[in-house]
Amino acid sequence: MSHNTRQRRLAALRACDQILSGIRPTTMRERLADMDAGGDLDGQPDFYGDGPVNTLEERVAELLGTEAAVFFPTGTMAQQVALRYGADRTGHPTVALHPLGHLEVDERHAYAHLSGLRSTWPTTAPRNPTAEEITALAEPVSTVVIELPLRDAGFVLLSWDELAAASAAARAIGARVHFDGARIWESTPHLAHTLSEIADLADSTYVSFYKTIGGISGAALAGTTQLASYARIWRHRYGGEVFQQWPAALTALAGLDRELPRIPEYVRHARTVAAALTALPGARVYPEPPHTHRFRLWLPHPAQALNDATLALAEEEKVWFVAGWQETAVPGMAMTEVTVATPALEWTAEDIAEVGERFLGRVVDH
Incomplete structure (x- = not known):
């Protein structure tokens, strides 16, 4: 992926109101502000x-x-x-x-x-x-x-x-x-x-x-x-x-406090997300049900067409579906990894079906 493409994707993801897979990117300033949650910033490094x-x-x-x-x-x-x-x-x-x-x-x-x-x-x-x-x-x-x-x-x-x-x-x-x-x-x-x-x-x-x-x-x-x-x-x-490695230590401590307790909820919801995605035409997930809050998803379309559709949906509707599609050994079948985190908890199975239909409507196979 080129630098310009990556920056375009990050900008689109950051601007989205809804995110199914992954999390919203943060700036360096936001990460610095977040360090306060991991410990006493007035203490010594x-x-x-x-x-x-x-x-x-x-x-x-x-x-x-x-x-x-x-x-x-x-x-x-x-x-x-x-x-x-x-x-x-x-x-x-x-x-x-x-x-x-x-x-x-x-x-x-x-x-x-x-x-x-x-x-x-x-x-x-x-x-x-x-x-x-x-x-x-x-x-x-x-x-x-x-x-x-x-x-x-x-x-x-x-x-x-x-x-x-x-x-x-x-x-x-x-x-x-x-x-x-x-x-x-x-x-x-x-x-x-x-x-x-x-x-x-x-x-x-x-x-x-x-x-x-x-x-x-x-x-x-x-x-x-x-x-x-x-x-x-x-x-x-x-x-x-x-x-000195205090920035890494403080953000890790913040993550243990904030994210670790939520992981069981992510894993439970991943099962709902995976089941809804399997209803898309030609879709397959593995493992089914997921063992963690991450799993693999396949769709019968070229990877580039799916990545283009994800970006178009994000830029035009402020909705991020699933990105990072890669070609597989099966021609015309692409695979990606789905990560269910805090943003995905807002999505119901009905939401996924409705947005999934809009997403696939944007896929143009070449």
Whole structure:
């Protein structure tokens, strides 16, 4: 997407009165004003990780029920430290990953290039590995990584019993369990357990602060005090010992206060939104019903035609439907991801059907 196209889309979305998927973009000035919700702006900034950063670490450790948590500027860095720790402790350079996971798809195989680790795939199915697949691994592994939810498979989760069994199977073969929990915040309704109960199944858990809860950046790695001590050393070595990160810490704290309690409501409404979207001609959603407040949607039209229709509806009627359409392996069938957040709570199934008809009326296939 060109810079001009992106700016046009952001301007159109910002001006909309109704938004089905996503949230209204904010300016830098608005984000600065929002920081006051995360803490005392008259207090002192952090100095290499104390102050509000330390407050955030303590809050995450409390939420996840772990001994400690360590702030990282990026999730990529946090995950590298978690895998390196596992390899150092077990002596095994192989980690069990999913080919659709963050570590393989989005982090440019940093675990291999920076730490000399290699991966094995317990499964290539579009879901996290089962206990049986972990038990059947043909070689020793230091860490089994489970992504909650598995984003590139459609934000899918195992059931609680399946997740608990997978964790037990990993430990039975002598491996650590690491949860790639960038979006763990939205996983609690489907798993029907608290954040601390979920994290208790893992030896380490990574969480993101800009995904789901709306911080501007940052992540944390949670686990034992021994892991935390190791993480602080390697965070420094990787270049993550940043002088001041209070803006990220304050917006994360604000998100934990404001957004985290609303996520169950988002997940419930996502089921209503998904069911209404499936009524559109040729539409398909997955998973059905959604496991989180995000899911995938397919329509039988070219991606460009759908993106053009979204923009036209937004600019002319101030209504944002669903954007970010991409082509698929099936010609003429496009896919996108739907995110149900605060703006979508105002939409009824009838609203979606009515606006969906207007949206499709603007689609011009070429």
